[in-house]
Amino acid sequence: MSTSTIKDFRNGVKPNWCPGCGDFSVQAAIQRSAANLNLSPEDLAVISGIGCSGRISGYIRSYGLHGIHGRALPIAQGVKMGNRDLTVVAAGGDGDGFAIGIGHTIHAMRRNMDITYIVMDNQIYGLTKGQTSPRSEDGFITPSTPEGSIEKALSPMEMAITSGASFVAQCFSADIKELTATIEAGIQHKGFSIINVYSPCVTYNKVNTYDWFKENLTKLSDIEGYDASNREMAMNTLMKHNSLVTGVVYQEMKPSYQELVKGYAKRPLAHMNLELQPKLFDELVNEFV
C-alpha cells in the first residue's frame, strides 16, 4: 500500500488570498490531514462555495468542484450519494454557510451524511470588499454597516448541536496542529462533521485579528474534565466562554444517513450498471395495465 505525503495534495497553483490570510493554514491542514490519513488524492473530493474561501477546491490536488454561493453542502451531499466510497470535504466561508446557505447547513446537520464541512470563519465578507457577515459582532463597522451592525452574530456551535450535528468542532487557523488533528477526526467520524475555523481576514477585519483570538480563545483540552460526548456540558461551556473555544465541542456516535437509507446500495452508485433487468421492467410496466 502506498503512503501519501502532503506533496501529493499540492498542485502548485498560487492562491489569490491576501498575504497572511487564515485560509492558507486551512488549506495546508486539509492537505496534511489527508496525507496523515493516507488518502489517495483521487479518492478525495473537495467541494466549495463562493467567496475567498470557495477558491480552496482549486488549490488542493484532488478532485474538486467550485460551485455557487451557499450551495457547497447540497453539492457535496449529492457527490457522496453518487459515490459513497469518496472522502467528501465541503468547504466555504461564514457568509456561504451561515447567510445564503444556512438552510442547507442546518438540514445537512440533521441529515447526518458522512461528509466533513469546514467553515473558514473570518466574520466578514472579504471578496466583496468588507461588508458585514452573519458572524460579525454587533457594533461592527463596515461599508454596509457604517453606524455599526445592530444584528447579533450567529453562534454556529450551539446551532450545530441543536440541529443534530454528530461532530461539532471549532479551531483557530493559527493553531495548525490542533486544526489538522481536528480535520482528521472529522473525516474519520462516521456522519456529518462541522468544523468552524476562525480564519482571520487581515485586510478587512481589524477587530478579530490573530492577536485578538490569541487573547480570547480557550482550548477545550485545557479545561479539566471536559467531555465532548456530554451535550449539556458542551452547551454550558459554549455559553460560559461566549463560544470562543477550540477543539471538539461535541461528538455523538449514531448511524449516518447512508447507513439508515433502506435499499441504498453498499457500493458506489456511480459504478453500478444502469440498465434495468428486463424482468423488473416488465413487472413495472404491468403495474399500469
Added chain:
Amino acid sequence: MKKDLSWKVGGQQGEGIESTGEILSKTLNRLGFYLYGYRHFSSRIKGGHTNNKIRISTRKVQTVADDLDILLAFDQETIDLNYHELHEKGIIIADTKFKPVKPEDSTVELYPVPFTEIASKLGTSLMKNMVAIGATCAVMDLKIGDFSVVIQEIFGRKGGDMVGKNMEAIQEGYAYMQQSLGEKASALFLAKAENNHKRMFMIGNDAIALGALTAGVRFMPAYPITPASDIMEYLIKKLPRVGGTVIQTEDEIAAVTMAIGTNYAGARSFTASSGPGISLMMEAIGLSGMTETPLVVVDTQRGGPSTGLPTKQEQSDLMAIIYGNHGEIPKVVIAPSTAEEAFYDTIEAFNIADEYQCPVILLSDLQLSLAKQTVETFDFDKVHIRRGKLITSDIEQTEEKDYFKRYEVTEDGISPRVIPGVKGGIHHVTGVEHDETGRPNETAHNRKQQMDKRMRKLSNLTERFPNPITVNVPTKRTNLLLIGFNATRGAIEEAVQRLREEGLNVNHLQIRLIHPFPTAAIKPYIDGADHVLVVESNATGQLANIIKMNVGHVDKIQSMLKYDGDPFQPHYIYDASKELLEHVYINN
C-alpha cells in the same frame, strides 16, 4: 351504440371521487377501450368541488372530450357546476340523498338513484361509489363481472368479505338503474372495444418517472410541488429496488445542486419541479452549463405567474425555461406531447445530458403530467443508454502532477469527462471561467476559446434528435397549418381530422424539440402554408414568438391562446380554424 362516450363523476374533494373513476377506467382499459381522464381539483386538502372526467373510446383518444354524456353527482354543486357540459341527450345520475334538482333551463334527463341508502343497507355508506359504478354499468351496458378482477385487486388485501360486499353494491346499483332506464339512457350503450391487447393506463408523470428509472437514474433529490410531486412519489417506492433512493430536500435549490453533485460523481440523478421551483433552480442550471456537468430537470408547467393557478393547465414557462439563465450556456429543452413520448423523451434527455454534458430540461405541462391516458406498453428493446465521452476506469497519466484536461478544446465542443475516484483523472471543476484543466482563467483568449467550445456542442443536435417535430401528414402545401407543443397535441389532431373530413386543407405540426429550435425541419411547412395558427396555453403567444424569431413569416403567423386554466377542447380549435378558413376562402 356509442363509440366515444364521456363520463364525469363529481363531489367533494376527499369523498372518493378519484377512486370511483379509477375503478371504472382501470376495468375499461383492460376491456380494450382507449381512455383519457382529466381531473379538476383545487388547492385544498378536503372539501371543495372536485371532478374526474373520463373519455371512453373504441379508437385512440389523446385529449379531453368536447361535451359530456353522463354526469354522476354526489352533491348538488356537481350538477350546478357541470350540467352545462352535457349535450342535449346527456343524463345526470344523482344520489337521492341530497334531493337533486335539475336546473330549470336544462333539457337533460335526471335519474335519482339512492346511492347512499343502498350502500348503507349493505353495511357502509362508503360503498356509495360502488353503487354509482353499478348504475354506470347499466347505462353503458357493461357486464358487472368485468369489474371483479379490479375489485379483487383493490379490496382483496383488506380481508373479510370486502370483495363480495363491493361486488354486491355494484350489482344493486346496476339493478336499480336498469329498472328506471328510459329511452335517453339506453342510447348511451357503449359499443364493444374491438382490440383488447394489453395497454397501460397512466399519467404523464408516471411515464416520466418510469422513464427516469429505465434511463438508469439511481438518485432523485426533490422538493414537493404540484403538479410534479408524483414523479418523486413514484421513485420513492421504486428506487430502493435498484439500490437507489430519493431525498426530499429542504428546498428546490438543494434539490438541483444535489443532483449536480451526484451527476458530477458519475451516477445519473435528476430533479422535477414546476414554475416557481424552476425559477429557484436557474442559477444552478447555469452552473451545470458552465461546469459541463450533465443535468436533467423536469418542469411540469402550471398556471403562473407567482403561485398563480397551481392546479390548472398552462404553458407559460417556455420563455423562462429557454432564456431564464443569466449568461449564456448550451441547454436543451424537450417537450413531449403524450405519456408515451414522455417515457422515451425522458430516456433521451438523460442520454443527451451525458453526451453533450449540459442541462436538459424536460418540459411538461399539467395536462400531460396529470391526465390519465391509455398508452401502448413501452418497448424495452427501444431503450438504449448512451453515456458519451465518460471515463470511469483508471487512465494513464502523462506526467505525474499534470491535471486532466477536463475542458479540452475539441472539434465537437465536447471534452472527455472523468469522474472522481478515477486514477489519472484529477482536475478541477468550477463555475468560474476556466482553462482546459479547470483552473480559473479570465484571459480574453481563453474566455473566447472556452465559450466557443461550449456553444459548439449543440451545433448538430437538431439533426441528431430523433423526432424534433411530429407532423400529421407530410404534405408541405396547406391552407392552414396548426402548431402546438406539449399536451395540445390530442385536441389539435382531432380538430384537424374534423376539418379534413370537411375537405379542408389543414395540417398539424407538433414541436418536440423546443431548444435548440429545429428551424430546418419546421421552415418548409411554414413556407408552404398560407396561414399558420399557433395553439398554446398562455396569454402572450410565447411559442409563436419563438417561431417568428427563428423562422420569420411574422405576418403569416397568428396565435390561438387559452389561459383560463382549462385544457383546449377539440371544438375550440375546430371553431377558430373554421372561422379563419371561412373568412379567407369563402367570404373572399
